[in-house]
Amino acid sequence: MTKWRAVYSERSTYGSGGSLWKPTAYTRQGAGGLPHPEILGKVTEEADGSEIVPPSVCPSCGHDLEKKGPHLFCTNKVDCRPQLVGRIAHFASRDAMDIETFSEKTAEQLYDSLGVRDPSDLYYLTFDDLIKLERFGTKKAENLIAAFEKSKQPDLASFLYALGISNTGKTTTKELAEHYRSLEKLMQAEPEELITLPDIGSIVAESIVGFFRDQAMQRSIERLLAAGIQPVSEEAPAVVDESSLFFGKTVVLTGTLTTMGRDEAAKKLEKLGAKVTGSVSRKTDIVIAGENAGSKLTKAQELGIRIIDNEEELRQLLGDV
Numbered sequence: 404m405t406k407w408r409a410v411y412s413e414r415s416t417y418g419s420g421g422s423l424w425k426p427t428a429y430t431r432q433g434a435g436g437l438p439h440p441e442i443l444g445k446v447t448e449e450a451d452g453s454e455i456v457p458p459s460v461c462p463s464c465g466h467d468l469e470k471k472g473p474h475l476f477c478t479n480k481v482d483c484r485p486q487l488v489g490r491i492a493h494f495a496s497r498d499a500m501d502i503e504t505f506s507e508k509t510a511e512q513l514y515d516s517l518g519v520r521d522p523s524d525l526y527y528l529t530f531d532d533l534i535k536l537e538r539f540g541t542k543k544a545e546n547l548i549a550a551f552e553k554s555k556q557p558d559l560a561s562f563l564y565a566l567g568i569s570n571t572g573k574t575t576t577k578e579l580a581e582h583y584r585s586l587e588k589l590m591q592a593e594p595e596e597l598i599t600l601p602d603i604g605s606i607v608a609e610s611i612v613g614f615f616r617d618q619a620m621q622r623s624i625e626r627l628l629a630a631g632i633q634p635v636s637e638e639a640p641a642v643v644d645e646s647s648l649f650f651g652k653t654v655v656l657t658g659t660l661t662t663m664g665r666d667e668a669a670k671k672l673e674k675l676g677a678k679v680t681g682s683v684s685r686k687t688d689i690v691i692a693g694e695n696a697g698s699k700l701t702k703a704q705e706l707g708i709r710i711i712d713n714e715e716e717l718r719q720l721l722g723d724v
């Protein structure tokens with residue numbers, strides 16, 4: 404498989420609209436069907452310069468090409484080998500699903516011998532499939548199956564990066580993961596909403612929306628999820644409201660709260676920046692006293708500590724956390 408690809412640039416136009424093409428740089432194939440060609444070198448001027456005609460069909464699969472800017476893309480998503488092998492290898496790579504021991508060679512071998520065409524196919528391979536392959540012993544087959552298993556809970560950003568959405572690199576997928584925190588929500592996002600994010604312009608927004616509306620991609624994602632892939636998103640960081648009465652205070656809960664449990668109240672207090680402790684001392688700032696509060700309430704009164712014994716007032720002070 405050739406990794407090298409010329410970028411054909413339109414240099415000048417002659418006569419009746421015919422274009423003259425020259426390769427201006429050589430690039431390496433990017434992930435998921437060439438989203439990020441990497442420029443590896445410039446073609447020297449004239450010296451080695453016979454002009455070349457850009458291919459009219461994909462040199463690899465013979466499919467039609469689509470011109471986007473100066474680049475030519477093969478639009479065959481079904482069986483263009485270098486594209487699919489590249490997509491699968493990218494999916495498995497370290498910054499993506501991080502499937503250990505998986506290489507581009509593995510992707511090629513699975514493509515040729517086991518009909519793997521889509522990243523989701525990987526998770527349906529069995530030990531019996533792999534053991535049949537050349538250069539696969541028991542240990543190698545077991546290790547690869549284990550590596551597939553181990554990759555099943557990627558963080559959402561890595562999962563999105565693994566999908567190989569055109570025009571989106573690691574920075575963008577990280578931003579998407581932090582903003583949406585859910586694959587389902589991102590899949591429903593509209594371009595108008597996406598472009599409000601700091602690093603996303605209209606081209607990237609269209610790429611993302613187009614990707615998730617593509618039925619082949621939807622099927623691929625469904626199969627990944629059905630195979631047990633669970634992208635993990637971190638919870639949104641708690642916004643600590645420093646203006647809360649409880650911020651930075653040591654609080655003791657005592658007695659029975661009738662409309663919320665003590666655990667629930669404690670969690671809310673902690674979210675507001677309070678430290679919840681079990682015994683009343685001079686260091687206590689506030690005592691929340693429910694029904695039948697006993698010695699702790701008495702002690703708080705003796706020490707002149709602020710007491711909140713009205714549950715309605717407590718609810719208002721806790722707000723919506």
Ligand SMILES: [Zn+2]
Pocket residue numbers: 461462463464465466477478479483484486
């Ligand atoms: Zn092709």
